[in-house]
Amino acid sequence: MRSQKIEEKIRELKEKENAIILAHNYQRPEVQLIADYLGDSLDLARRSAKVDCKLIVFAGVKFMAEMAAILNPERTVLMPDLTAGCPLAEQLSAQAVREAKQRHPNAAVVLYVNTLAEAKAEADVCCTSANAAQIVNALDEDEVLFGPDHNLAWYTQRRSNKHVVPLPERGYCYVHRMFQAADIARLKEEYPDAEVLVHPECDPEVQKLAGHICSTSQMMTRAKASHAKRFIIGTEIGMVERLRREFPDKEFIPALETAICEDMKKHTLEKIYLTLRDRKNIVRVPPRIAGRARAAIERMLELSGRAARD
Numbered sequence: 001m002r003s004q005k006i007e008e009k010i011r012e013l014k015e016k017e018n019a020i021i022l023a024h025n026y027q028r029p030e031v032q033l034i035a036d037y038l039g040d041s042l043d044l045a046r047r048s049a050k051v052d053c054k055l056i057v058f059a060g061v062k063f064m065a066e067m068a069a070i071l072n073p074e075r076t077v078l079m080p081d082l083t084a085g086c087p088l089a090e091q092l093s094a095q096a097v098r099e100a101k102q103r104h105p106n107a108a109v110v111l112y113v114n115t116l117a118e119a120k121a122e123a124d125v126c127c128t129s130a131n132a133a134q135i136v137n138a139l140d141e142d143e144v145l146f147g148p149d150h151n152l153a154w155y156t157q158r159r160s161n162k163h164v165v166p167l168p169e170r171g172y173c174y175v176h177r178m179f180q181a182a183d184i185a186r187l188k189e190e191y192p193d194a195e196v197l198v199h200p201e202c203d204p205e206v207q208k209l210a211g212h213i214c215s216t217s218q219m220m221t222r223a224k225a226s227h228a229k230r231f232i233i234g235t236e237i238g239m240v241e242r243l244r245r246e247f248p249d250k251e252f253i254p255a256l257e258t259a260i261c262e263d264m265k266k267h268t269l270e271k272i273y274l275t276l277r278d279r280k281n282i283v284r285v286p287p288r289i290a291g292r293a294r295a296a297i298e299r300m301l302e303l304s305g306r307a308a309r310d
């Protein structure tokens with residue numbers, strides 16, 4: 001099936017089924033283009049909290065689609081490929097969170113949204129890369145159990161006077177761990193006029209070389225606001241593709257061409273079409289877990305929205 005044809009069929013089906021497509025910034029360019037809404041984890045959580053449709057097709061990894069399902073118990077959430085998971089999220093079990101809570105009875109539990117739904121059910125509040133420091137600083141507790149990404153925990157610790165305890169000790173994203181400080185330093189020498197934007201899942205040595213440490217959507221905001229004409233980008237390649245498309249008069253240099261999240265790339269136009277046509281790949285979260293996870297996600301949206309208003 002030619003890609004133009006598939007796009008038309010997807011649009012027809014979307015209308016017929018009263019569906020919308022939400023997609024993460026790391027999706028393939030053709031999937032980004034068919035999406036009704038494209039964003040980072042926080043944008044997508046906010047968006048899915050106020051959709052007005054019957055069906056949501058979620059082109060992102062499983063924890064993102066689960067959040068949409070948790071926030072929309074009355075709607076059906078479908079994933080073009082149900083096997084698109086996040087290996088970082090797999091690194092923290094609900095049992096590990098319960099055990100850590102016993103060791104740190106006075107600590108608040110702040111979990112990155114890149115977690116399994118059953119781990120979220122154990123959290124006091126969730127956070128994303130866009131609001132981690134804001135959320136931690138809004139809490140009353142002095143000690144915070146923070147997981148599963150230990151680089152994001154390091155980033156958050158530097159912006160807070162709380163005691164941030166990473167959980168597990170060394171959880172990481174394999175994609176962001178590929179970035180090397182030596183590569184960034186070399187690119188900075190080659191392009192001295194470039195601004196360096198990196199994701200907080202990168203190693204501390206990489207973060208230290210950056211001008212701005214941003215969630216993926218914050219990279220869009222920075223690229224728009226900055227007077228710089230050239231940027232070195234330290235995150236997954238899909239983000240570079242979006243930046244290039246939306247700011248054609250600026251230059252975006254990937255810090256690593258091979259930084260590809262295999263799971264994010266599992267969704268294709270063909271799979272989106274088949275999912276919508278057959279209403280298959282329903283994302284389900286057991287109600288007992290969903291209720292508790294929802295409280296942690298909603299608290300994040302509340303604290304994050306409140307800080308934005310203040």
Ligand code: 13P
Binds near residue numbers: 025042129214215
């Ligand atoms: P963002 O929330 O910044 O889009 O990041 C999500 C993610 O999975 C990063 O690897």
Ligand code: SF4
Binds near residue numbers: 085236
């Ligand atoms: Fe998970 Fe890393 Fe992929 Fe983001 S880039 S979804 S953290 S594996």
